[in-house]
Amino acid sequence: MERSGTPGGRGTRPTAHELARYEALFASRTRGMKSSAMREMMALTEQPDVISLAGGLPDTSTFPPELYERLMGEVSHETARALQYGPTEGMAATAACVAQVMAAEGTAIDPADVIVTTGGQQVIDLVCKTLIDPGDVIVAEAPTYPGAIPSFSAYQADVVQIEMDADGMPIDALEETLDELAREGRQPKFIYTIPNFQNPGGVTMSLPRRRRLVEVARERELLVLEDNPYGMLRYEGEPLPTLYSLDAAAVGQGSASDLVIYLGTFSKILSPGLRLGWAVAPRPVLEKLNLCKQGTDLCASPVTQMFVASYFADEGAWLRHVENLRDLYRERRNVMVASLAEHFGSSAAWTHPEGGLFVWATLDERIDTTDLLALARTERVAFVPGRAAYMDGRSGASSMRLNFAGIPEPDIREGIARIGRAISRQLGLLGSLTGTAPAAGAAGQTGEPPVREDAEGLADVVELPRRKDAGRGRRTQDR
Amino acid sequence: MSAPRRVAVLKGGSSLERSVSLRSGAQVEDALQGLGHEVSGIDAGADLVERLIELGPDAVFIALHGAQGEDGTVQSLMEALRLPYTGSPPAACARGTDKVLAKQLMREAGIPTPEFSSLRQSAVRDLGAGAAVPTIERRLGFPLVVKPARGGSALGVKFASSSSELPGAMVGAFSYDGTVLIERHVRGRDLAVSVLAAGGPHERARALPVVEAVPREEGFYDYESRYGIGMTTFVCPAELPSEITHRAQELAVEVFELLGCHGFARIDLMVDHETAELWVLEANVVPGMTETSLLPQAADADGISFDELVGLMLESAFTRERAPAAG
Numbered sequence: 001m002e003r004s005g006t007p008g009g010r011g012t013r014p015t016a017h018e019l020a021r022y023e024a025l026f027a028s029r030t031r032g033m034k035s036s037a038m039r040e041m042m043a044l045t046e047q048p049d050v051i052s053l054a055g056g057l058p059d060t061s062t063f064p065p066e067l068y069e070r071l072m073g074e075v076s077h078e079t080a081r082a083l084q085y086g087p088t089e090g091m092a093a094t095a096a097c098v099a100q101v102m103a104a105e106g107t108a109i110d111p112a113d114v115i116v117t118t119g120g121q122q123v124i125d126l127v128c129k130t131l132i133d134p135g136d137v138i139v140a141e142a143p144t145y146p147g148a149i150p151s152f153s154a155y156q157a158d159v160v161q162i163e164m165d166a167d168g169m170p171i172d173a174l175e176e177t178l179d180e181l182a183r184e185g186r187q188p189k190f191i192y193t194i195p196n197f198q199n200p201g202g203v204t205m206s207l208p209r210r211r212r213l214v215e216v217a218r219e220r221e222l223l224v225l226e227d228n229p230y231g232m233l234r235y236e237g238e239p240l241p242t243l244y245s246l247d248a249a250a251v252g253q254g255s256a257s258d259l260v261i262y263l264g265t266f267s268k269i270l271s272p273g274l275r276l277g278w279a280v281a282p283r284p285v286l287e288k289l290n291l292c293k294q295g296t297d298l299c300a301s302p303v304t305q306m307f308v309a310s311y312f313a314d315e316g317a318w319l320r321h322v323e324n325l326r327d328l329y330r331e332r333r334n335v336m337v338a339s340l341a342e343h344f345g346s347s348a349a350w351t352h353p354e355g356g357l358f359v360w361a362t363l364d365e366r367i368d369t370t371d372l373l374a375l376a377r378t379e380r381v382a383f384v385p386g387r388a389a390y391m392d393g394r395s396g397a398s399s400m401r402l403n404f405a406g407i408p409e410p411d412i413r414e415g416i417a418r419i420g421r422a423i424s425r426q427l428g429l430l431g432s433l434t435g436t437a438p439a440a441g442a443a444g445q446t447g448e449p450p451v452r453e454d455a456e457g458l459a460d461v462v463e464l465p466r467r468k469d470a471g472r473g474r475r476t477q478d479r
Numbered sequence: 480m481s482a483p484r485r486v487a488v489l490k491g492g493s494s495l496e497r498s499v500s501l502r503s504g505a506q507v508e509d510a511l512q513g514l515g516h517e518v519s520g521i522d523a524g525a526d527l528v529e530r531l532i533e534l535g536p537d538a539v540f541i542a543l544h545g546a547q548g549e550d551g552t553v554q555s556l557m558e559a560l561r562l563p564y565t566g567s568p569p570a571a572c573a574r575g576t577d578k579v580l581a582k583q584l585m586r587e588a589g590i591p592t593p594e595f596s597s598l599r600q601s602a603v604r605d606l607g608a609g610a611a612v613p614t615i616e617r618r619l620g621f622p623l624v625v626k627p628a629r630g631g632s633a634l635g636v637k638f639a640s641s642s643s644e645l646p647g648a649m650v651g652a653f654s655y656d657g658t659v660l661i662e663r664h665v666r667g668r669d670l671a672v673s674v675l676a677a678g679g680p681h682e683r684a685r686a687l688p689v690v691e692a693v694p695r696e697e698g699f700y701d702y703e704s705r706y707g708i709g710m711t712t713f714v715c716p717a718e719l720p721s722e723i724t725h726r727a728q729e730l731a732v733e734v735f736e737l738l739g740c741h742g743f744a745r746i747d748l749m750v751d752h753e754t755a756e757l758w759v760l761e762a763n764v765v766p767g768m769t770e771t772s773l774l775p776q777a778a779d780a781d782g783i784s785f786d787e788l789v790g791l792m793l794e795s796a797f798t799r800e801r802a803p804a805a806g
Contacts, residue, residue: 366647371635371654374495426650429600433609433646 057406090116093309120265120277143389168205197356200401235330343420491522494545627656672731686728687777691717742795
């Protein structure tokens with residue numbers, strides 16, 4: 001049969017043989033890049049009547065339209081620059097805005113140490129591109145940011161995840177893992193951590209652990225990638241110093257950090273649609289990041305960089321907007337935590353984030369949240385199953401990530417109630433199958449809220465729920 | 480080559496296998512266009528019947544996976560609309576899609592299928608069927624595989640290696656279907672035998688070369704490894720002793736006929752590592768047609784190109800003995 005190109009069609013159609021030929025062409029790095037059943041299920045939940053607590057979205061509806069118009073108007077006064085390529089490291093005005101935001105978080109930097117990126121996500125990709133050869137080790141938290149996993153996989157990193165507790169990554173467990181690696185003659189290329197209101201775990205690394213992490217990094221000459229998208233979104237408690245600032249102080253008065261690569265973003269304090277983030281890095285690393293970025297996209301968009309520069313020209317205004325976001329998100333978090341206590345029942349546990357966008361909830365260990373998501377579809381609600389936050393795609397099976405920041409309060413209440421109904425159905429079945437009475441979750445409403453209201457009591461009751469089999473420093477090979 | 484026809488390709492839908500179906504559909508559309516047919520892809524939704532009536536196609540190519548595409552729903556609809564469609568009739572779809580029903584039929588017909596039990600959610604809820612679980616465990620032994628009775632993908636399929644893992648695995652499977660299949664796990668190699676019978680009602684079905692799926696990672700052959708490029712290596716023809724190949728092909732044709740399939744189907748089997756016994760697991764009446772799907776690979780090994788295969792599958796729409804007008 002003729003297999004030549006057909007006018008009007010999409011050319012020749014591949015036979016299985018030809019496809020096998022392509023498969024041989026695919027870089028080995030693509031083998032570790034999995035499209036997952038979970039993702040496909042998530043795609044199905046993107047329907048108007050589904051309440052999705054799955055997104056990583058901030059609320060952009062509160063940004064004043066007239067301000068947007070004014071800022072774009074200001075950009076339009078300089079169209080020749082806005083429409084032109086910009087420097088790879090970013091425009092000087094943007095770096096000044098970065099310095100401003102980081103100063104508001106108590107971290108002094110030299111704007112010359114900044115590279116402006118296309119979203120914070122690009123920093124993860126560029127850092128991997130700069131540092132990771134196939135098989136190199138990255139140490140990350142467990143659970144870790146689901147969006148980092150495709151980057152880690154693409155560069156064929158061997159990711160070692162360290163199970164967190166209510167105070168973030170336990171540094172003693174980190175040290176044990178480092179020792180174990182050292183015995184194999186291996187040293188991680190970097191430690192990836194989200195110290196504030198971790199995504200997805202919702203926990204914050206305590207000050208002693210931050211200090212100790214920096215000490216360990218210095219003792220062992222290890223790079224740390226500090227991912228801090230949510231630092232400005234703290235709803236309670238005292239802000240903690242960044243790892244970058246702690247390391248800089250260790251280097252000496254007025255110095256830059258020499259082991260921490262800081263990742264920041266305008267996505268959560270202004271808009272993810274701008275696609276602007278940044279890294280602050282030691283100079284030699286910065287130079288390589290710059291080279292790598294040239295190959296990736298030459299520069300971040302000058303249009304949005306100029307938008308940001310105009311926006312940050314009025315210091316009072318951006319701080320007020322962040323304050324408004326904090327008020328909005330704090331209330332939404334409170335609604336979510338209260339709804340969880342009402343609907344998830346006594347067999348569930350969840351984190352009480354002091355900031356950020358997410359709550360991490362863990363159910364009866366016999367419930368697999370990927371399956372629960374299939375059931376939740378019938379209830380018209382979605383969340384991120386916990387497996388998405390583990391490199392092996394298997395751990396975290398009883399947990400889920402819930403976004404509260406981007407969802408109006410009535411939808412949070414209704415969404416949690418719907419998930420609660422799906423859980424009740426599963427717990428009811430489990431009870432019937434095991435001959436035990438349905439767990440209290442089946443009733444749900446009467447369960448004692450497992451989270452105390454007073455912030456001081458939190459540390460000892462808000463354990464980041466763990467799986468029983470979760471060993472410290474679980475090793476997963478991503479190939 | 481057959482005369483150019485107007486063909487509607489049904490794909491997508493709202494099942495859990497939507498994305499697989501979209502990929503199958505796109506491949507089929509390309510092939511049909513290459514064969515000179517006039518092709519319209521339809522993402523099956525609320526306006527499906529309206530669009531079909533408007534279009535008035537000569538035939539409907541069903542590339543819908545998941546519940547409605549495979550359980551006879553769409554096939555019944557095509558019969559109601561008097562539209563020729565590819566593949567098996569509604570009753571065969573219902574038998575093939577329900578793994579429990581298919582296994583019951585195989586057991587009655589003496590076709591080897593791993594020992595199993597099934598439980599309905601309503602029986603667990605209303606009849607205390609949970610108390611039957613220990614009896615099932617004792618009879619089948621561990622490890623067990625738990626599957627939703629319907630659903631073509633590996634979603635909700637779990638291993639249980641002990642009593643403590645079984646309830647969770649069952650609850651997981653119940654998330655997808657009201658009935659779960661609990662099956663003795665056969666340790667062995669995964670085989671798939673595609674069967675073609677597009678020549679007409681009197682031409683006997685013919686088995687294509689056997690495909691073996693070899694997972695790259697140790698462990699369960701899960702949804703990802705089943706559908707993702709590069710997660711599984713397929714060997715076709717499978718390297719097997721010739722008597723096993725022949726027996727696998729024979730069994731596949733028997734199952735095809737037992738279920739009343741028409742046109743094409745894919746039969747999944749296991750060959751036991753230790754005893755070399757063959758066991759039939761299930762039948763797929765709407766086999767995947769994606770880049771890595773097994774039917775196209777088997778056809779390719781038999782010298783049938785992807786386009787030719789799609790052409791043969793299309794012919795199955797016209798070689799069916801039509802159901803009575805009252806149907």
